Amino acid sequence: MxxxxxxxxxxxxxxxxxxxxxxxxxxLTYGSLVTELxxxxxxxxxxxxxxxxxxxxxxxxxxxEFLSKxxxxxxxxxxxxxxxxxxxxxxxxxxxxxxxxxxAEVGAFSQDQRCFSIYLQxxxxxxFVELPEDDPSGGEDLRRLKYSNLYCGVIRGALEQxxxxxxxxxxxxxxxxxxxxxxxVELKEVLADGAGDDYKEE
Amino acid sequence: xxxxxxxxxxxxxxxxxxxxIDTYTGTTGGNDLSTRQNYFVLHSALDLVEKSAxxxxxxxxxxxxxxxxxxxxxxxxxGNIKFMxxxxxxGEEVVRSFFNEVYGYYVKLSMNPFYKYDTPITSLxxxxxxxxxxxxxxx
Numbered sequence: 001m002x003x004x005x006x007x008x009x010x011x012x013x014x015x016x017x018x019x020x021x022x023x024x025x026x027x028l029t030y031g032s033l034v035t036e037l038x039x040x041x042x043x044x045x046x047x048x049x050x051x052x053x054x055x056x057x058x059x060x061x062x063x064x065e066f067l068s069k070x071x072x073x074x075x076x077x078x079x080x081x082x083x084x085x086x087x088x089x090x091x092x093x094x095x096x097x098x099x100x101x102x103x104a105e106v107g108a109f110s111q112d113q114r115c116f117s118i119y120l121q122x123x124x125x126x127x128f129v130e131l132p133e134d135d136p137s138g139g140e141d142l143r144r145l146k147y148s149n150l151y152c153g154v155i156r157g158a159l160e161q162x163x164x165x166x167x168x169x170x171x172x173x174x175x176x177x178x179x180x181x182x183x184x185v186e187l188k189e190v191l192a193d194g195a196g197d198d199y200k201e202e
Numbered sequence: 203x204x205x206x207x208x209x210x211x212x213x214x215x216x217x218x219x220x221x222x223i224d225t226y227t228g229t230t231g232g233n234d235l236s237t238r239q240n241y242f243v244l245h246s247a248l249d250l251v252e253k254s255a256x257x258x259x260x261x262x263x264x265x266x267x268x269x270x271x272x273x274x275x276x277x278x279x280x281g282n283i284k285f286m287x288x289x290x291x292x293g294e295e296v297v298r299s300f301f302n303e304v305y306g307y308y309v310k311l312s313m314n315p316f317y318k319y320d321t322p323i324t325s326l327x328x329x330x331x332x333x334x335x336x337x338x339x340x341x
Contacts, residue, residue, distance in 0.1 A: 024313075031315025128313035133324055142316070 007089045011097030014069055018098060027127040034147060044145040051146070055153020056160075063158035066095060084187055085109065087164065088116045091155060091185075100124055108184075118155075120181040123148055123174060131175050146170045151183055163191040207340055208240045208288040209332065211308070212248065213320040218283070221329065223336045243267075244288050247274040251284055261305075262298050277301035279308065281319065292340055300339040307331045 033054075037047045081087045085106075092104035102124060108117040125148050132142055146152075152168035159166045165188045172182035211219035222237060247267035254266050255278055267274040275297045277285040285301055285308075311317055311328050323329075 028313065028315070035315045128310060128315075130311075130314050130316065130325060130327065132316045133326070 007093035008097075010070070011094040014066075014094060014098040015101050017069070020101075023124055023127065027125060027129075030125050030150070031129060034145075038142070038145070044142055048144075048146045048149045051149035052153040052156070055150040055155075056157035057153075058150070059154035059157025059159075060161055062095070062099060062154060063161045066098060066158075069098070070094065084113055084116065087159070088118070088185070091158070092118050095158070096120070114187040116185055117171070118183045118185065120151075120183070123181050125150065126175055129175060143176070146173065147175050148173065148181065155183065155185060159185075160191075165189050165191055206236075206240075207290075207292075207336065208237075208244060209304075209336065210241075210244055210286045210288075211323065212245075212284040212286060214282070215320075216322070218321065219323040219328075219332075221332055221336070223333060223340070240272075240288055243269050243272065244274060244286055247276075247286065248284070250274075251276045251278070251286070262301060264294060275301075277305065279305060281312075283308070283320070289340070296339055300335055303335045303339070304332055307335075 034047070034051070037050050038044070041047050041050065081090060088106040088109075092106045096102055096104040096118070102120060102122060105119040105121075106116055107119060109115070129147060131145070131147070148170060152170060155168045156166055167186045167188055169184050170181065171184045172178040172180060174181055207223045209219075209221045209223060210217050220241075222240075250266045251263065254263050254276075261278050261280070263276040263278055265273045266276050272288055272290050275287045275289065275292075275294075277287075277298075279285070285304060287297060287300070289297070307328055311323065311325060312319060314325075317323075317325070
């Protein structure tokens with residue numbers, strides 16, 4: 001319990017130090033990116049995959065920045081995350097807070113402690129967005145589009161760099177009428193320290 | 203019987219949004235003939251809108267045309283989209299407030315990345331908000 005509020009406080013402090021950008025500009029830029037992808041690929045499933053790939057590249061870089069800033073500030077990362085629960089808290093309370101300034105909650109840990117959910121009350125990426133109504137002439141069914149799929153890629157990329165291979169999915173989306181956004185994260189495997197075969201000594 | 207109020211948003215080439223508001227019930231109504239006549243009156247006022255757009259540098263163009271007992275008021279957005287209201291003599295300030303509120307909703311709609319500028323507006327949320335604004339300002 002004390003680690004929870006520690007993480008929240010650390011997240012708050014990290015957020016205060018980060019350079020800020022205009023939220024509307026951010027949302028509009030992401031919106032244009034998504035609509036361009038929709039225009040190019042047309043199939044919403046393919047667009048979801050692309051967003052995940054883009055998020056993955058972002059996540060890989062985010063985690064380095066996070067670890068360096070958190071270390072410099074001496075934010076109690078001297079103690080490593082002992083289990084997935086700690087990792088989840090760090091991702092939600094510190095990661096999301098530091099980069100997006102939003103409060104994310106964790107919950108719904110599975111029995112075997114290998115899955116958890118991250119809940120986002122408000123989503124800065126989807127400001128002003130309204131998914132278009134079903135096109136009766138049979139155009140792309142944008143209901144299948146996962147608008148915020150970038151987050152899934154970011155989490156996947158970031159955790160892969162610390163040797164946790166995860167699968168992320170958006171299960172609830174405010175754009176589709178739910179009350180909050182929920183991202184389900186499942187741990188697939190813990191990777192061995194991946195220096196690769198090239199570096200194995202003779 | 204109240205004269206129904208007709209609100210149309212006109213883009214460069216075509217109408218983008220139409221709502222006929224019967225102020226007593228707040229829903230679409232009216233018989234076919236008067237509806238068609240109203241559309242005709244509104245669209246024939248478009249030339250006059252162009253003319254009066256040059257006379258003032260504010261967005262609200264007031265009444266541009268008077269036909270029988272009805273008046274056409276217009277509001278021109280910064281992107282040259284015309285909001286036109288056909289009504290039976292509402293006060294200017296009331297109409298101005300209505301237009302300003304609808305302008306706010308229109309700007310929020312155009313921030314939606316999925317809405318392309320100058321295309322027909324199909325959002326139900328926008329339509330409901332416009333009708334609610336009409337009910338509160340124009341009845």
